[in-house]
Amino acid sequence: MALKDEIARRRTFAIISHPDAGKTTLTEKLLLFGGAIHVAGAVKSNKIKKTATSDWMEIEKQRGISVATSVMGFNYGDYKINILDTPGHQDFAEDTYRTLTAVDSVIIVVDVAKGVEQQTRKLMEVCRMRNTPVIIFVNKLDREGRDPFDILDELESELKIKVRPLSWPINIGAKFKGVYNIFEHSLDLFTPDKQRVSERVEIESVDDPRIDENVGEVDAAKLREDLELIEGVYPEFDVEEYLEGRVAPVFFGSALNTFGVKELLDCFVQIAPAPRATNAEEREIKPDEEGFSGFVFKIHANMDPNHRSCIAFVKVCSGKFERNAPYRHIRSGKTMKFAAPTAFMAQKKNIVDEAYPGDIVGIPDTGNFKIGDTLTSGETLHFKGLPSFSPEMFKYIENSDPMKAKQLDKGIQQLMDEGVAQLFVNQFNGRKIIGTVGQLQFEVIQYRLLHEYGAQCRWEPISLYKACWIESDDPEALAAFKKRKFQFMAVDREGRDVFLADSNYVLQMAQNDFPKIRFHFTSEF
Numbered sequence: 001m002a003l004k005d006e007i008a009r010r011r012t013f014a015i016i017s018h019p020d021a022g023k024t025t026l027t028e029k030l031l032l033f034g035g036a037i038h039v040a041g042a043v044k045s046n047k048i049k050k051t052a053t054s055d056w057m058e059i060e061k062q063r064g065i066s067v068a069t070s071v072m073g074f075n076y077g078d079y080k081i082n083i084l085d086t087p088g089h090q091d092f093a094e095d096t097y098r099t100l101t102a103v104d105s106v107i108i109v110v111d112v113a114k115g116v117e118q119q120t121r122k123l124m125e126v127c128r129m130r131n132t133p134v135i136i137f138v139n140k141l142d143r144e145g146r147d148p149f150d151i152l153d154e155l156e157s158e159l160k161i162k163v164r165p166l167s168w169p170i171n172i173g174a175k176f177k178g179v180y181n182i183f184e185h186s187l188d189l190f191t192p193d194k195q196r197v198s199e200r201v202e203i204e205s206v207d208d209p210r211i212d213e214n215v216g217e218v219d220a221a222k223l224r225e226d227l228e229l230i231e232g233v234y235p236e237f238d239v240e241e242y243l244e245g246r247v248a249p250v251f252f253g254s255a256l257n258t259f260g261v262k263e264l265l266d267c268f269v270q271i272a273p274a275p276r277a278t279n280a281e282e283r284e285i286k287p288d289e290e291g292f293s294g295f296v297f298k299i300h301a302n303m304d305p306n307h308r309s310c311i312a313f314v315k316v317c318s319g320k321f322e323r324n325a326p327y328r329h330i331r332s333g334k335t336m337k338f339a340a341p342t343a344f345m346a347q348k349k350n351i352v353d354e355a356y357p358g359d360i361v362g363i364p365d366t367g368n369f370k371i372g373d374t375l376t377s378g379e380t381l382h383f384k385g386l387p388s389f390s391p392e393m394f395k396y397i398e399n400s401d402p403m404k405a406k407q408l409d410k411g412i413q414q415l416m417d418e419g420v421a422q423l424f425v426n427q428f429n430g431r432k433i434i435g436t437v438g439q440l441q442f443e444v445i446q447y448r449l450l451h452e453y454g455a456q457c458r459w460e461p462i463s464l465y466k467a468c469w470i471e472s473d474d475p476e477a478l479a480a481f482k483k484r485k486f487q488f489m490a491v492d493r494e495g496r497d498v499f500l501a502d503s504n505y506v507l508q509m510a511q512n513d514f515p516k517i518r519f520h521f522t523s524e525f
């Protein structure tokens, strides 16, 4: 198959949700349709069991097991689908942010009873930054929940995106009868069954009497009324608007009952984007260019101290990736060949000979790779768009064993390369500060430094609100700011200036007092 056709048939996306909304269940059902698994319950996804939330060793074990499900590739009709899994635990949110840089679109799962929850809001912000097209699946319609119109309003206001229902539920909870598929004009009747696909009734239009026959006159009348309202309130669905990330189509269903999932998938493969151009610092790279290029968006470390090995996940951006072909690792300038790259198909990790744009290749690594690294056939390119976000928790990291200072430095450096957390060095006193999105990372870092590097660290408290990257077109204003705030200035790993604000108030005051300084809450600006 020609490169162009391989690209056109690929759909690489992530499913995101607040924990418990039904991401794992939906993923599993999509795999069932793709024939990648044959029974429900076969997916041990990145989902971290609730019982283990305080036991991070257990979490890491589960994460370790889930390497194989980090990417789930399968064929569906003519399409090649790659689902990139994201960790459910919010302490690993940074992993999710980075995964979102490697997808072409996103499906958001929302619980009909709970509506938009905190983590969904945050992840949507990341999608908005990149104009990633999103489809929303409102889940658990078999349970009592909120009025679908209220849900739509909430999606619009909380996720800050226009919405357009493409299916519509007939009642919810105990009285749930099915959904009307606005996209394809059909009626799907609900049968609570975890393994079976729902029954579809082909209809001509909303006036078709078969609707009344199947759901009863009262519900049919209500459906017609609702649909009329929808047509009046929401403009016609425009695929272009969706592709630009300006409108999100909404589907209703029940993942657990495999209801509404096929409709979602069928619409998804039709409208979701194939791999698109990627921006590098030098230029825009189109997927159908002949030369191979790709970037590392995730590094998964093996927790076994005897085998310090990792898998670097490379997203192919252009050309064809081939096993044993010489590729240039841009940061080091070295030429590398990969004898055992793996791809992820039907839940199995296999050695692959080739991969195409949109695909993810796993490369066994012993410490050569860093998040954001670019590989190419030769051209010097640096892919943009792997932002670090301001961490939410900060601690000083101190050496507890003076004999092992070198090991500690090396360990910290490598863990930061893997993207476990962020390091800032205070410009005033030279102390190292680690910033994370969750408490668990501090424990992970301490444990790994000891077991993998033989270094002992201890944490000391520091009260900080946010780290902001600062810049200005006026060097004098920048110098004045740094002078005034000298105790709170740090550098990140790239040597960029970072202001460590200890409270929201201080940050607001700084923004008011120094209008010429731009404050950024992500490292990409």
Ligand code: G4P
Residues within 6 Å of the ligand: 017, 018, 019, 020, 021, 022, 023, 024, 025, 026, 047, 088, 139, 140, 141, 142, 143, 253, 254, 255, 256, 257
């Ligand atoms: P997550 O990955 O987003 O965290 O959610 P997950 O799919 O694990 O779903 C969370 C819980 O919600 C699970 O129940 C799951 O069975 C249930 N669920 C998912 N989809 C639906 C649905 O359409 N209807 C209903 N009623 N429930 C749904 P659990 O009891 O936490 O786990 P389990 O013991 O069933 O696995």
